[in-house]
Amino acid sequence: MSRRNLSPNELFDAACAGDRAALARVLSLLERGDAVAREVGRLAYKKSGNGYTVGITGAPGAGKSTLTSSLIKHLRQQQLEIAVLAIDPSSPFTGGAILGDRVRMQDHATDPGVFIRSMATRGHLGGLSLSTPEAIRMLDAVGREWILVETVGVGQVEVEIAGKADTTVVVLNPGWGDSVQANKAGLMEIADIFVINKADRKGVEETRRDIEQMLELSDLPHEAWRPPIIATIGNTGEGVPSLWDAVLEHRRAIETTGELKSRRDFRLREELREIVARRLEQRAREICTGEVWDGLQTQVLDKTLDPWSAADEMLRGVGA
């Protein structure tokens, strides 16, 4: 029977039973953002809560994909069932995804214990911040206990998404200066664990001191947890077991203190707020069409009306 003929419910059940193609298909349904997406989203929502997410972020070229690949290998040696969500930034204009590094993960493509999914930005900036938690929830609901979320880049969106994981790993390199210059503070704030990858290059100790110093200065609320700094070599897998131990230790720590629950509650509240905002945006797009809108636009272009007064005019109907 073709999976195309299955109802969302049946697809979801098949995915829960371990059907990878069905899982791929419900994830695609989720991305459509329509009524069917809501339906499968609700199913996933009810069943989720057992998976644990590990975010991995860092500058392009830091070797995240190779490191993630080594990490997958380490986890598979322990028979852990995992899912990897690889978030690719794309042009804000075309919506196309750049999937270059994904090829490094092809090693695991035939392993049924590993499910890898790429997600692209798809034009709208806010899109990923809603579609990522939904995809994570789906992977969780179908029974993947460990979900690795890898984001490419250290822009605000990428850092924000990575920071929404239960444990966030920030990957740097020896001599990390320029590549993350633009968003050092953002990375410092989300990191639960630092990795100095490509540790066979020189400058590891300087980088370690650099991170330690920034942690000292940063005044972050790390009373309960001080982010460890792990040196790794992604290509050989060196340091990867230590990285994983650090993840497990962090998980234990935030489970014990109750921070895991408060993090998750906070994230869910944020998501709810964003859903409301997105619906209103949708409403805005509906408002911004038609004759009245065209007329106001013309007035603005002619400078007989300023943009803010035009917006007032448009919004009179919706109490905003």
Add this chain to the structure above:
Amino acid sequence: MSRRNLSPNELFDAACAGDRAALARVLSLLERGDAVAREVGRLAYKKSGNGYTVGITGAPGAGKSTLTSSLIKHLRQQQLEIAVLAIDPSSPFTGGAILGDRVRMQDHATDPGVFIRSMATRGHLGGLSLSTPEAIRMLDAVGREWILVETVGVGQVEVEIAGKADTTVVVLNPGWGDSVQANKAGLMEIADIFVINKADRKGVEETRRDIEQMLELSDLPHEAWRPPIIATIGNTGEGVPSLWDAVLEHRRAIETTGELKSRRDFRLREELREIVARRLEQRAREICTGEVWDGLQTQVLDKTLDPWSAADEMLRGVGA
């Protein structure tokens, strides 16, 4: 008389008469986003339209600030009055700006023909896409004929902002691979002029071929204008006159074809749409408080309600 006692109108007039402190102050008023901001925004809107904006973007470390500084020197030798808007990304969490590179522009701090202003992201992602055009309009309204807009980083937000200039310069380096890997397509689409800065390093010709090849492949609507590729050395100023000639040539080209007007109209329409969206967001924040909201949140956290149904519930009142 202290400028603090001046009304927004008086401050704006003082800024138009060349009072730099008054200009700095109206720009700060604009950033407040309140009723006074609207008032000065309206004044600027009416008087704007003569300035020309040049966007400069590229990966951190590409030498944009040094290049901009050399460009300023070149323009000042021709007695042009200019303004520089330096857009700094910041942590999505703290709102603090990273102003490191700005010091390189201090050379021009005492020159009355150069007005330099830094703007920070201030937490909210959408913020800069509205505050940047407003600041540009103000600099234009007070009589600055050339406005350079420099953005740090090649994330989506930065690229989007740089792409909103009349002429956009994308700064790369020889061997540019990794640093812009994440957003090559975005950079290709916005570039009116490419600069290979630090051209005293090796690899200039390879980079030039690389860019040319991407231009060939990119299928962009450059019938009327093929982005030139200029080699520069920011430190010595080499190549900067050629860069400026290219800017002038691009300006002439888009003025002649009418593309300048259609670009500006398009930008203004986008801005209007964004103002509407922002107002609705504000409304969403108002909705997302209070007892009903708290009650719905608790239900979502308890999994007795899913987030989408909760959003439906909240939005019933505003027709969204």
